[in-house]
Amino acid sequence: MNAQPTEGIRKASPPAQRGKLHVQASGVTKSFGNHQVLTGVDFTVASGEVSCIVGPSGSGKSTFLRCLNALETYDDGTLLVEGRHVGYEFREGRYYEWNTKQFAAFRSRIGMVFQRFNLFGHFSAEENVACALMEVRGFPKAKARARALEELGRVGLAEHSHKRPHQLSGGQQQRVAIARALAMDPEIMLFDEPTSALDPELVDEVLEAMKALARAGMTMVVVTHEMGFAREVADTVHFFDEGAIVESGPPAEVLANPRKDRTRAFLAKVL
Amino acid sequence: MSPAPRRNHRPTQLSGPDGTTVPVVALKHRERWILGALALAVFLWLAFTMATNPNIRWGKVAEYLFFPKIIDGIWITLMISVLATVLGLVLGVVLAVMKLSANPVLNWLSTLYIWFFRGTPVLVQLIFWYNLAFLFPTLVIKIPFTNVGYLWNTNDVMTGFTAALLGLGLNLAAYFAETVRAGIQAVDTGQTEAAYALGMTPGKRMRKIVLPQALRIIIPPTGNEFISMLKTTSLVYVVAGNDLMTNASQIYKQNNLIMELLIVASLWYMVMTAIATFFQSKLEARYGADAVRLVRKPGVLLKTVSAAKSATPRAADDVAAAGKDLS
Numbered sequence: 001m002n003a004q005p006t007e008g009i010r011k012a013s014p015p016a017q018r019g020k021l022h023v024q025a026s027g028v029t030k031s032f033g034n035h036q037v038l039t040g041v042d043f044t045v046a047s048g049e050v051s052c053i054v055g056p057s058g059s060g061k062s063t064f065l066r067c068l069n070a071l072e073t074y075d076d077g078t079l080l081v082e083g084r085h086v087g088y089e090f091r092e093g094r095y096y097e098w099n100t101k102q103f104a105a106f107r108s109r110i111g112m113v114f115q116r117f118n119l120f121g122h123f124s125a126e127e128n129v130a131c132a133l134m135e136v137r138g139f140p141k142a143k144a145r146a147r148a149l150e151e152l153g154r155v156g157l158a159e160h161s162h163k164r165p166h167q168l169s170g171g172q173q174q175r176v177a178i179a180r181a182l183a184m185d186p187e188i189m190l191f192d193e194p195t196s197a198l199d200p201e202l203v204d205e206v207l208e209a210m211k212a213l214a215r216a217g218m219t220m221v222v223v224t225h226e227m228g229f230a231r232e233v234a235d236t237v238h239f240f241d242e243g244a245i246v247e248s249g250p251p252a253e254v255l256a257n258p259r260k261d262r263t264r265a266f267l268a269k270v271l
Numbered sequence: 272m273s274p275a276p277r278r279n280h281r282p283t284q285l286s287g288p289d290g291t292t293v294p295v296v297a298l299k300h301r302e303r304w305i306l307g308a309l310a311l312a313v314f315l316w317l318a319f320t321m322a323t324n325p326n327i328r329w330g331k332v333a334e335y336l337f338f339p340k341i342i343d344g345i346w347i348t349l350m351i352s353v354l355a356t357v358l359g360l361v362l363g364v365v366l367a368v369m370k371l372s373a374n375p376v377l378n379w380l381s382t383l384y385i386w387f388f389r390g391t392p393v394l395v396q397l398i399f400w401y402n403l404a405f406l407f408p409t410l411v412i413k414i415p416f417t418n419v420g421y422l423w424n425t426n427d428v429m430t431g432f433t434a435a436l437l438g439l440g441l442n443l444a445a446y447f448a449e450t451v452r453a454g455i456q457a458v459d460t461g462q463t464e465a466a467y468a469l470g471m472t473p474g475k476r477m478r479k480i481v482l483p484q485a486l487r488i489i490i491p492p493t494g495n496e497f498i499s500m501l502k503t504t505s506l507v508y509v510v511a512g513n514d515l516m517t518n519a520s521q522i523y524k525q526n527n528l529i530m531e532l533l534i535v536a537s538l539w540y541m542v543m544t545a546i547a548t549f550f551q552s553k554l555e556a557r558y559g560a561d562a563v564r565l566v567r568k569p570g571v572l573l574k575t576v577s578a579a580k581s582a583t584p585r586a587a588d589d590v591a592a593a594g595k596d597l598s
Contacts, residue, residue: 101472105470106470107467107469114464114468117461118459118462118465119465120465121459121462131479131480135471136469180469
């Protein structure tokens with residue numbers, strides 16, 4: 001894909017890393033009680049690639065996304081993110097479970113955008129972005145503040161920096177959430193249905209911010225119901241059903257000419 | 272009685288069926304006047320019998336109102352209230368976090384603590400701490416397996432004042448822990464997820480993200496706990512804590528002016544409660560207690576005491592209860 005850094009947008013990952021696999025999952029399973037949510041997911045994302053995961057509600061796509069930054073544990077299979085086994089450290093022939101510090105350090109390199117924004121309610125937009133810079137990266141206050149304003153400017157919210165989340169529209173809140181994740185200089189960005197909780201007229205501003213990010217070469221995994229976005233931006237579309245990926249490929253293939261019946265049935269409903 | 276719907280504007284005339292202007296006759300609310308008059312009559316009768324009771328020497332009430340020993344007692348009462356509340360709040364937060372911890376031992380100990388201190392009367396706890404010397408005649412803090420450290424005579428340490436602090440503070444902690452726990456649990460789990468996703472550790476998430484937001488829910492009951500504590504300190508008189516109630520009782524035991532001194536004490540408790548209520552309303556306003564406003568409506572007392580906008584009818588009840596506790 002075209003990953004030329006555009007002015008005013010985040011720089012692309014260094015060329016040396018191009019093509020490197022950011023995420024490698026094979027046979028990932030997960031159960032909640034008796035209900036098996038993930039039945040064996042095989043999935044890869046290369047550096048600079050935009051991957052969209054589509055599929056019916058309850059198919060396990062959000063759960064899988066949350067496994068990628070260890071917000072959810074997986075039961076079995078291999079899950080490598082940035083070349084590290086998520087949740088375990090391999091040492092001297094054994095897997096050692098991560099401690100809280102290792103989890104935190106791992107997650108701080110992975111940006112996550114939630115369906116319900118999850119902005120910190122007691123902070124202004126600027127503090128939302130600056131908070132983790134200070135607490136996790138150890139930035140001094142002035143530096144964190146400057147960086148926060150810069151990131152908010154990128155998503156077009158510089159003049160709203162002093163507002164609390166409840167004073168912002170859903171679209172603005174989600175853009176603050178994107179700025180908050182980007183401020184941490186993530187290696188990869190995860191989006192969990194970022195536009196599903198938005199009023200229809202606010203969806204575009206969030207999708208535009210995400211498209212700009214994709215153009216800048218960010219590695220992205222996007223769980224979405226926005227087929228238009230997937231068609232336009234995705235390098236690969238994965239169709240998720242009953243806890244596994246049924247079909248993967250370029251959007252032109254999966255969305256226009258699905259090979260599997262289940263994919264066809266789903267697309268017939270949403271398109 | 273359900274409240275009548277309120278209207279901002281009551282028109283005195285409206286246009287009638289034939290287009291001409293017709294006057295509006297206001298509803299008289301006769302039953303409201305009658306019930307109000309009856310209630311007022313009962314109240315005035317009670318007030319009158321109290322005020323004119325020949326057995327109450329109001330002159331003595333006035334005489335003792337600013338008696339030095341009473342004023343000293345007020346300071347001690349305030350000090351015990353503030354310190355015991357602070358102890359209770361700090362320990363309450365610790366207990367709440369323990370109770371929510373993934374560590375089963377901490378969890379279990381917190382539950383045990385809460386059960387124990389809520390399950391025993393505070394009066395028993397006060398007397399227990401006061402008499403701690405029966406169990407431990409001396410208190411020792413030293414480096415283990417050495418003789419380096421400090422030693423105190425328990426009776427010197429466990430004065431009425433410290434017994435009051437411990438008894439009331441530890442007791443409050445048990446109740447407050449439940450309030451804090453509810454507050455923490457009321458914070459959306461999405462906040463925790465976002466904090467983790469940004470790379471915060473569980474401790475940072477709690478301190479920077481969850482607790483500050485839980486405060487909105489925790490703060491309003493804290494004011495009530497303090498107001499309640501102001502009056503609960505009167506129990507301290509069983510361990511001679513030199514507080515307002517202890518001093519008032521010492522005076523009336525000498526001169527037998529029981530009612531007069533109880534009235535003096537009640538008046539001061541009411542003043543303290545009113546002031547505390549005022550500050551509580553400030554706290555609530557500060558923490559934008561939208562949630563609080565949903566469950567409480569402004570009270571009359573505070574509108575008169577302060578210009579503050581939000582107040583609590585509960586606090587007005589507390590003022591009334593201040594007198595009742597002592598009678």
